[in-house]
Structure formats: C-alpha cells, structure tokens
Amino acid sequence: MTKKKGPAKKDPQHEIPVGVVGSGSFATAIVKMLVENCKVVHWCVRNEFVKGAIELRGHNPTYLTSVSFDLDRLKVTTDINELVSACDVIVLATPSIYLSDAMDKMTCNYDDKIFVSAIKGIVPKANDVVAHYLRDEFKIGFRNQAVIAGPCHAEEVAMERLSYLTIAVAEDEVANKLRSLFASDFINVHCSKDILGNEYSAILKNIYAVGAGISSGLGYGDNFTAVFVSNAVREMEIFLEAVYEVPRDVNESSYLGDLLVTAYSLFSRNRNLGNLIGKGYTVKSAIQSMNMIAEGYYAANSVYHTSKDKKLNTPIIDAIYAILYEEKSAEAEFKKLTTQLN
Template identity: 45%
Template sequence: MFTEPKIAIVGSGSWATALAKILLNNVDRIGWYFRNPESIEQFKRFKHNPGYLRGVEFDIDRIDFYSDINKTFEEHDVLVLTIPSAFLDRSLSELNVEMTNKYVVSAIKGIIPEGNQIVGQYLNQKFKLPYERIGVIAGPCHAEEVALERLSYLTIACPDIRRARDFAFKMECPYIRSHVSDDIFGTEYASVLKNIIAIASGIVHGLRYGDNFQAVLIANAIQEIKRFVDKVHPITRDIKSSAYLGDLLVTAYSQFSRNRTFGTMIGKGYTTRTAQLEMHMVAEGYYATKSIHEINQEYKVNLPICETVYNILYEGENPAAEVRRLTEKLR
C-alpha cells in the first residue's frame, strides 16, 4: 500500500514560513523544526510564526512542531532545509540519523563557509547522501510575495527527475508554478553568485548610480554567472531561464532582497558589521563572497563584479573607488 512521504521543514525563517504555506495547500500535514522551543509555544498560541511573515496564519492542527533535530529527521522522509548556509553545519552537528534513505531538498541559496561547499556537496560528502536524493529549490521567488499570494515560479532541480517532479507537484498551487531541472550544481552555484551580484547592485544604488548603469551591471552579471557555472559543472543549460536569469533579476532589483539592502547600506557608508547588525536578517551573499573568491583561486574564472564586492567587504577597499574601477571592465 502506497503512503505519502512525510515532509518536514528544517528552519524557521521567512522562506521556511513561505514554503510551509505552499506545501499545506497539497499535503495534509507537515513537520516543522524550530531551534527555539519558545518560538514553537508562541506559534501555537498566536497561529503564526512569531518572527517572520506574521500575517500568514496557519492551521496549527496540521503542523507537528519539533525542537529536536534528530527526531525531525527520524520521523520524516523528505526534509526541506531552510537554515542559512552560514549556520547549517553547526545546526546539523548533532545529527546522527541514517540519511541514505532520505530525500533532502535545499532551499538555502548559499554556500557552507567551513568547506566552501554548496549544500548538495556538503550533504553528499558529510552524510553520504547520494546526489539522486538531493533536491534544490530555485527561484525567482521572494517569501514576502508568497505571503501575499502573488504569482511566482519555482524550479525544482534533482538528478532524479522523477523525484523532482514529485516534489514540484506538491509545490503547485494557484499562486505557484513549478518546473523541474536536473542541474543541481548550476542552480545552486547560480543562486550563490546572484546574491553577491545583488550586493553589488545595492552598493551602486547606495552610491547613486542610476538605472542605466544597473542594467549594464546585470547584463554583465549573467555572463559572469554563466562563465562560472559552465566551468564548474559544464553541461547544457539555458542561462536565460528563470532559475538563473530570473533569480538574478529579482534578487538584484527587488525591494525584498536582503542582499541588495545590505549592499545599499555599504554603498551609503555603513561598515559591514553595522549593516549586518541593523538588518536583523542574514545576507547570504556576504559569506558567499569570500567562499567564491577562494573557490575561484582554483578555477580562475573572470569574475570582476564578484571580485569588486570581495575587495569592498573583505579587503576594506573604498566602495566608490572600487566601483569606478569596475566600470572600466564592463561592456
């Protein structure tokens, strides 16, 4: 007798909240892991996530809450990871559950700084999870627009297309369209790079460059992303599709983009530390900038925009001077 796989979300931020809202359109119940038990109690009391997207109300009778990471993994077949990449290794450090029969879907869009690994590589190497059991959720999709039920598109990537289709079907609802791909490496690396580009977009906005230059920046950025993903994982892919170009555009331009917001603060003169403290949320691109710089020491791909952001964030270079140098490299 066939039984539906049990799905749990691991993480409690805005994207986790948006994914819970989407999934509950199609499944009877979900598990949901919160690191802080107090947040669970507040959620049960007020029927919404106390920290994020508080306007989204949930039927809590359809949610099994967990604050034990091992129990969450033990009792579910599909785990959707939403913990920021900078904290993922620490969050899973106590995990001792057999993983090889699980399907783990990354909704993280970041890189693990401890080993400069995308999430798929990390899961494969640390937990021996086969790539065929690893999925990636690619955008373009902001949690805030999901909360407002504005039409959005997602790509579910997995080398096992059947698994990708099964999960994509569970994401379909009146305001979500889903597609599938087998490119877990390209979609993950593209999502990492677009966060760095979004910081660049914010920096130039903070420096009062206009829309004309922003257009040139993004036109060059998609070429930069293509050069890198083609070098790291050379397969046939359409870089103009929504999982790549679309995700870049929304992250670089949207008012909801935390990476663009972070970059804007840097461009206006905030220090990196001050910008991080004032945002109260993680800008994944900050950590990704250093990791991609280090990874690219091996591949030596021409990444002028990413290197400009690295020089500003990690080498202490003046943003205005660095962007002026960048303008001479763009076409």
C-alpha cells in the same frame, strides 16, 4: 487549549511525510507552500520560544508574521531527529552559516530520505555548496538530493502572489513527487537536472545583488544597473561553466530570473546590505543593522577564491570581494568597475 486556526483552505491531498528545518522567512514561506497540498507538515524550528509561539498563535513570531497556519496541519518540534525520523522529504531552509549546527545533531537513520536544499549560500564548515556538504559529510548522494531555486521571494509567497520555483533533481520520479508537493494556485513549479548549476547560480545572484545595492547606494541609476546586471549574468555563465559544465541556458528563470528579482527587488536583503554599504555604512555596521542573514556576504569569500583558483575573469566578484573583505572603498571600486563593463 483551543487551537487557533488560519483561513479555510482547500482539502490537502498528499500524505507524503514532509518536513522543513528552519524558522526564517524562506522556511516559513516553504511551510506555507506545503500546507496547501499536505495534510501534515513537520516543522523543526530553532528554539522552544518559536515553537511555543507558533503553537499558541498559529504564526511565526519573527518572520512573515502575517501568515497564519492551521495548526491541525502542523507538527512543530525543535528536534531534528524527530522530524527526520517522521519524514520522507526533508527541506533544509536554515541560513547556510547555521546548517552544520542543525545537521550535526542528526543521529537518526536517514537512508532513502530525500533532502531538499532551499539554502542559497556556502556552508562555512565545508567551504562548499550544500550539495557537496551533504554528499561528503553525510554520504547523501545526488539521487537523494534536490535544490530549490527561484525567483521566489518569501514576502510575495506570504501575499500569495504568483511565484516560480525551479526544483533541480536527478530522478524524474522524485521530480514529479516534489512538484506535486509544492505546486499550487500561486506557486508554479518547473524541474531541472542541473543540481549544482542551480545551487551555484542561487549563491552568485546574492553576491551580484549586494553589488546592485552598492551601486544604488552610491547614486548610480537604472542605466548603470542594467549594464551591471547584464554583465553579471555573463559572468555567472563563465563561473558555472568552470565549476560544473553541463548544457544549460542561463537566460532561464532559475538563473537570470532569480538574479533579476534579487538585484532589483526591495525585498532583497542582499541588495539592502549593499545599499547600506554604498551609502557609507561600514560592512560590519551594515550587517549588524539587518535582522536577517544576507547570504551574499558570506558567499563572496568562497566564490572569489574559487574564481582565482580557476583563473576566471570575474571583475564584479573581484570588486565586491574587495569591498566586503579588504575594506576597499566602494566608490573607488565601482568607479574602476565602470571601465570594465560593457
């Protein structure tokens, strides 16, 4: 069978074996980033249907369907062991609730591999962030981990609009390697050493984006949203300092920028979830009406209890948790919240 190829691209330079686990929108966007620079990208997708559709038509049949791939640069599989065995760098890009299902199947040797988390949520099995899950469950130390942060919506990557990635990683050598893999004409890459801070901020911004969506659905305007987001970034700083205190500036793009784009953008699935709830949908019906995972819903439970355990003053997190998990009225919770923001 003749392979269908996408549009002509520059000749890729890197022969570093790299793979992506996941077949959602951000996983597809990451594959698009990597094929700009890599001669071959390994891609582990969820099932044989997705694999077959990609190999037949050159694009993901469900997410970012407009992105066409040169199949000569892809090796698609449904076997995580095949991918991990073949790659030095493994990007994890599944929804957080499915990560343990994928990782539990990993039986091959993964010593000295670099695992890059593009997951912006809490792993339910561990009730913890991905960095701790990989360390505790698989003995993958922070020297062999990295975290991808935004602001970087998958939909804008698909359109090759200029986007920004922050890659948080402990070792400078690994940072330079990863930068060379991801940077392109439309991807600007910065590096950080704040692995846990970037991971937690990516989780928190999804929760705050649910809140921004709720306020929109309730009919609050731009003025309130601006106050809401400015309070959210201060609340984020309080939370980050409590869970992982290192020098950081939350006004940098990987913290504040990612929060802004997720809270305001119509591409934001977390904002869309909140908007439905604000308009009167039940939490369950709002979740069921979406065809993508809104990580903020799942993360809110864990983050709320962490905040309570540490006795933090986080009124926004408290309000969103009450709406999502205690069936409290969104209208009443936000009316109360308006008196707590400044």
